[in-house]
Amino acid sequence: MEPRTSYKDFDVCVVGLGYVGVTLTAALLSTGKQVLGYEAKPAVAGDLARGKLQLSEPGVEKQIEDGSASGSFAVTSDISGLRLPPVVIICVGTPIEAGGTTPDLSHLAAATASVADRMDENTLVIVRSTVPVGTSRGLVLPVLRRRTADPLLAFCPERTIQGQALAELLSLPQIVGGLTDEAVKLAAGLFATVTDQVVPVSSLEAAELIKLTCNCHTDLIYGFGNEIGLIAEKLGLDALEIISSANLDYPRPDINKPGFVGGSCLTKDPYLLRYSLAPHGHTPQLVTAARTLNESMPRRVGERVLAALSDAGLDPSEARILISGFAYKGRPETDDLRGAPYEPLLAFLHGRVKEIVGHDFVVPPDRIEALGVRPVTVTEGFTDAHAAILLNDHARYAELDADDLIPRMCAPALVYDTWRVLPPTTKVMRLGSA
Secondary structure: OOOOOEOOOOOEEEEOOOHHHHHHHHHHHHOOOOEEEEOOOHHHHHHHHOOOOOOOOOOHHHHHHHHHHHOOEEEEOOOOOOEOOOEEEEOOOOOEOOOOOOEOOHHHHHHHHHHHOOOOOOOEEEEOOOOOOOHHHHHHHHHHHOOOOOOEEEEOOOOOOOOOHHHHHOOOOEEEEEOOHHHHHHHHHHHOOOOOOEEEOOOHHHHHHHHHHHHHHHHHHHHHHHHHHHHHHHHOOEHHHHHHHHHOOOOOOOOOOOOOOOOOOOOOHHHHHHHHHHHHOOOOHHHHHHHHHHHHHHHHHHHHHHHHHHHOOOOHHHOEEEEEOOOOOOOOOOOOOOOOOHHHHHHHHOOOOOEEEEEOOOOOHHHHHOOOOEEOOHHHHHOOOOEEEEOOOOHHHHHOOHHHHHHHOOOOOEEEEOOOOOOOOOOOEEOOEO
16 A cells, blocks of 8 residues: 555545445445545555455455456555545444443544544535444534534445345445435435435434334344244244244235344344433333343253253263354355354353364354364264254255264264254254244
């Protein structure tokens, strides 16, 4: 990365090149825009400058590679003293504080301060990071006003799904909320070059709440499927039979089958919504209940597996367990580990079993090893394992030869197929069944 004094010839600066920032960058590049990426982590910035991604997402790496080669995409880890493009889009992370439920907005505050020092009254600043309602006005706006009395500020949420983010960025309606009519007009004009439908809304706060509403609703409907799964277990019934029969040709919203709820958004955004409402003395009861239930599912699976080992006469402390499917979901496939069920499951199993080995069809072995788990192939993982837990629904599980793999296991040879992706005739434990 060569030092520069100005990026004024670029159309957009994307601040924060994690998942949200880099996929948006790819979408903007695909429309012919000149994009400057600002990434505070020098190692990440260096990789991206060479066209190398640290995530797996269809179509994105090629856009980054082509942009780097043509000069339409540049990356810097230092914008001090630079003149920024006319549009700046902030995409930094807003994680939940470790071990708590309070959002950490320090990255957003730092990014806003960096931008404010280098903007002018004509710079359009768009917040794309997911935030508690009121954050754009309460945190971002005061910092921008230190530079200019009437900043152009908008909030335009990202609502994509991992595995098809680029396609969705180019097709999904884009919500646009702004501080002023002019900010809305400019932000809408930008995104109208990316997607066919732009939806202006009444305020920054309305746009912020729409993003949280989408993800909290998804968490809630998945939670209901898990509730039915637990009910079916207690009654000695099969949840998949109940749900598939209930859905068949019935003209009402489908019930989701039981499963894990992961990813950075669904596991975080309910807490952002709760945080937004705390000053108003309101707790979103359904949202809170769904999140609590969904968070309990990985541990419940671990408890069932250890109980089944004990019932079969094996002390769990002597057991070797395969965990396969570390990414938070399998379809569309991703290598995203954020909010994945492996984390609470590992925390529960560590110290309770003799050995844990791990496999994933997409997540590289070195990333599994970094989690303190020995990476293996599928065949190696089943061999001599006392239990195998399939944690996501990757399509390749349906191609496994269970008749070959299960005989390689040690007794009692328990297989917990949490997403029911193995052939139905395979004798395994399943989520939502007695």
